[in-house]
Amino acid sequence: MLTVATGNKAVAAAVKQACPSVVAAYPITPQTEIVEQIAEYVTSGELKSQYIPVESEHSAMAACIGAGVTGVRTFTATSSHGLHYMHEMVNWAAGARLPIVMANVNRALGPGWNIWAEHTDAFQERDTGWLQVYVASVQEAYDATLMAFRIAEHESVLLPVMVNLDGFLLSHSMQPLQSVDIGDFIPPIHLPHAIDISDPTSYGTLTGPNDYFRLRWDIERSMRDSVPVIRETQEEFARRFGRKYDFVEEYRCDDAEVVVIAMGTLGKEAEVAVDLLRREGLKAGSMRIRWLRPFPRIDLSGKEVVVIDRDYSFGFGGVIARSLAATEGVTPFSVIAGLGGQEVTYDDIAGFVRGRRPGEELWFGVNGHV
Amino acid sequence: MTEIPREEYILKCTSACAGCSDSLTLRYVLKAAGPETVLVVPACCTSVIQGIYPHTAMNIPVYNVAFAAAAACASGMSAAFQAAGKKANVIVYAGDGGTVDIGIQALSGAFERGTDFLYICYDNEAYGNTGMQRSGATPVGARTTTTPSGKIQVKKDLDGIVAAHNPPYMATACAAYPKDLFSKVQKALSIRGPKFIHVLAPCPPGWRFSSEKSVEMGKLAVRSGMWILYEREFGKVTINGPSKAAMIKPIPLEEYLEPQGRFKGISSEAVAMLRSQAERNAMRLKKEEEGIC
Numbered sequence: 001m002l003t004v005a006t007g008n009k010a011v012a013a014a015v016k017q018a019c020p021s022v023v024a025a026y027p028i029t030p031q032t033e034i035v036e037q038i039a040e041y042v043t044s045g046e047l048k049s050q051y052i053p054v055e056s057e058h059s060a061m062a063a064c065i066g067a068g069v070t071g072v073r074t075f076t077a078t079s080s081h082g083l084h085y086m087h088e089m090v091n092w093a094a095g096a097r098l099p100i101v102m103a104n105v106n107r108a109l110g111p112g113w114n115i116w117a118e119h120t121d122a123f124q125e126r127d128t129g130w131l132q133v134y135v136a137s138v139q140e141a142y143d144a145t146l147m148a149f150r151i152a153e154h155e156s157v158l159l160p161v162m163v164n165l166d167g168f169l170l171s172h173s174m175q176p177l178q179s180v181d182i183g184d185f186i187p188p189i190h191l192p193h194a195i196d197i198s199d200p201t202s203y204g205t206l207t208g209p210n211d212y213f214r215l216r217w218d219i220e221r222s223m224r225d226s227v228p229v230i231r232e233t234q235e236e237f238a239r240r241f242g243r244k245y246d247f248v249e250e251y252r253c254d255d256a257e258v259v260v261i262a263m264g265t266l267g268k269e270a271e272v273a274v275d276l277l278r279r280e281g282l283k284a285g286s287m288r289i290r291w292l293r294p295f296p297r298i299d300l301s302g303k304e305v306v307v308i309d310r311d312y313s314f315g316f317g318g319v320i321a322r323s324l325a326a327t328e329g330v331t332p333f334s335v336i337a338g339l340g341g342q343e344v345t346y347d348d349i350a351g352f353v354r355g356r357r358p359g360e361e362l363w364f365g366v367n368g369h370v
Numbered sequence: 371m372t373e374i375p376r377e378e379y380i381l382k383c384t385s386a387c388a389g390c391s392d393s394l395t396l397r398y399v400l401k402a403a404g405p406e407t408v409l410v411v412p413a414c415c416t417s418v419i420q421g422i423y424p425h426t427a428m429n430i431p432v433y434n435v436a437f438a439a440a441a442a443c444a445s446g447m448s449a450a451f452q453a454a455g456k457k458a459n460v461i462v463y464a465g466d467g468g469t470v471d472i473g474i475q476a477l478s479g480a481f482e483r484g485t486d487f488l489y490i491c492y493d494n495e496a497y498g499n500t501g502m503q504r505s506g507a508t509p510v511g512a513r514t515t516t517t518p519s520g521k522i523q524v525k526k527d528l529d530g531i532v533a534a535h536n537p538p539y540m541a542t543a544c545a546a547y548p549k550d551l552f553s554k555v556q557k558a559l560s561i562r563g564p565k566f567i568h569v570l571a572p573c574p575p576g577w578r579f580s581s582e583k584s585v586e587m588g589k590l591a592v593r594s595g596m597w598i599l600y601e602r603e604f605g606k607v608t609i610n611g612p613s614k615a616a617m618i619k620p621i622p623l624e625e626y627l628e629p630q631g632r633f634k635g636i637s638s639e640a641v642a643m644l645r646s647q648a649e650r651n652a653m654r655l656k657k658e659e660e661g662i663c
């Protein structure tokens with residue numbers, strides 16, 4: 001069915017179809033609409049979930065964990081301060097190998113109070129053992145949420161998945177949304193380590209270094225095993241519903257001499273910049289990284305690279321620029337742009353490419369111009 | 371009264387200290403709850419005494435969870451069992467620190483939402499797991515590793531806080547009165563909604579008394595009126611026998627304080643504060659029981 005929806009409503013619509021047994025969530029701008037919409041669905045009976053209106057995000061994740069360990073499907077949604085308030089339990093969810101799905105509406109962290117888009121909130125959770133996907137349209141928010149349940153609950157993954165969408169730019173933008181009849185796309189959940197009263201087991205007891213180490217490796221092994229599962233899920237999604245997704249969305253990259261790399265909505269904006277630059281005679285292309293974890297391998301050999309980070313790791317650099325420098329051995333022109341919702345247009349992005357200075361870092365609008 | 375079952379759900383050879391009332395309490399809680407039970411345990415002594423992975427001393431499913439998260443975790447678990455149409459007792463078994471301090475928000479939230487579960491706080495009046503630092507439940511005058519000259523503030527009124535949520539059932543108990551504890555757990559589990567039991571758990575290393583005196587110390591707490599055994603069932607208070615007797619003829623408070631190293635050198639002001647807090651509690655409960663509040 002074709003409708004028009006916000007990113008938040010698209011996430012809620014996907015959750016309704018995935019039908020988690022338990023939803024526990026706490027409102028925060030700009031995620032609020034997801035929580036409200038799910039509450040509506042539950043109240044009207046369209047969604048048969050236990051909805052727990054918890055008193056905090058720490059409790060939201062704790063409740064998903066308590067529910068999840070009984071073997072049922074769970075969902076929550078949050079943003080920035082909420083994500084960090086639950087940080088302890090974000091780690092716990094992955095360590096406990098619970099396939100919880102969470103939507104995170106990317107927003108800056110205070111102080112000062114800022115409710116607009118930035119990726120630093122979720123980037124700071126990148127080492128927790130969660131899979132993380134970043135979307136660039138309302139349609140993709142819906143599609144990625146559906147796929148998240150199937151990926152998280154896959155027997156060789158069993159790790160939580162965070163679906164990230166840019167605050168306001170996506171959460172509150174109205175775009176067309178083609179919903180699908182999911183059929184059996186998301187199989188029933190089966191958690192091999194679910195609590196079983198007839199087989200009493202203790203979970204999360206004291207664990208010595210040797211066993212702890214093995215359990216950590218097990219998370220990493222599943223993270224690696226998630227790569228083919230994600231690929232297979234995206235391919236199956238394309239087969240059934242006609243929309244194709246990859247780890248990295250490439251745009252006019254084949255013959256490109258310079259590529260712009262960005263995430264979320266900036267990755268889409270970069271495509272418009274590429275068209276503009278091509279008209280000017282520059283062989284440009286763009287890559288939109290969708291999966292932050294597992295972090296994709298990208299062949300950038302022979303290309304100049306401009307990376308736009310809507311995030312920052314103080315004392316280190318733009319996380320994507322630094323990561324690609326480390327994993328792919330490139331020397332990118334690192335642009336820090338869009339923090340706290342700063343407006344970045346395709347013209348700006350084209351400007352970054354025209355004035356690229358490999359190996360240097362630019363804070364757009366703050367330190368120097370291109 | 372029903373017989374106390376012979377089945378043990380906390381097996382022998384835990385790593386608890388000798389004379390530990392936390393384990394004694396848990397033993398009777400589980401006997402009362404039976405095997406259709408899931409225990410949620412935040413960081414505390416109980417998370418240690420179960421033993422080290424892959425071994426466990428627990429003969430029922432136990433979910434160990436982060437320090438502040440027990441009540442919220444139980445909320446999710448209770449909702450999930452409901453969604454799946456499964457029947458099981460969900461019991462939080464948490465220390466005083468995990469209840470009156472770091473876990474109070476989750477506790478309050480779960481009670482306000484009417485979660486169907488039983489929350490048991492075993493109160494050894496300090497952070498045992500980390501080596502006996504003060505908690506909000508440490509009584510005035512007690513020495514802990516972070517109050518080396520005695521705590522200045524009085525014990526937080528946890529029961530008052532819980533009572534403000536109007537749960538259908540709440541009670542106090544003490545490890546030294548296992549039959550009373552047993553029947554309170556059974557009664558609590560027969561009622562739907564959020565239930566609460568606050569159990570005084572004398573702790574030999576923390577309170578600095580010798581380990582064979584745990585039960586005696588619990589009895590002294592009750593006889594001196596420092597700990598009052600009562601139930602509040604759908605708003606109606608019943609003061610239990612041992613505390614009724616103590617209200618008529620209490621033993622001197624000093625008999626409870628003197629054997630405990632933590633009260634060594636306690637100031638007369640602190641003793642007076644302990645006494646007046648105990649008297650105020652007794653007065654309030656008596657009035658409530660008589661229906662004159």
Ligand SMILES: Cc1ncc(C[n+]2csc(CCOP(=O)(O)OP(=O)(O)O)c2C)c(N)n1
Nearest residue numbers: 413414415437465466467468496497498499
């Ligand atoms: C967030 C967090 N802060 C601190 C700790 C360290 N810690 C573990 S148990 C504990 C004290 C527990 O005290 P209590 O709840 O009274 O239980 P007891 O150990 O006395 O049985 C502390 C401070 C922790 N595990 N998590």
Ligand code: SF4
Nearest residue numbers: 387390392415498573
């Ligand atoms: S410190 Fe106290 S409560 Fe903790 S195990 Fe030892 S005796 Fe039990």
Ligand SMILES: [Mg+2]
Nearest residue numbers: 465466496498
């Ligand atoms: Mg304690």
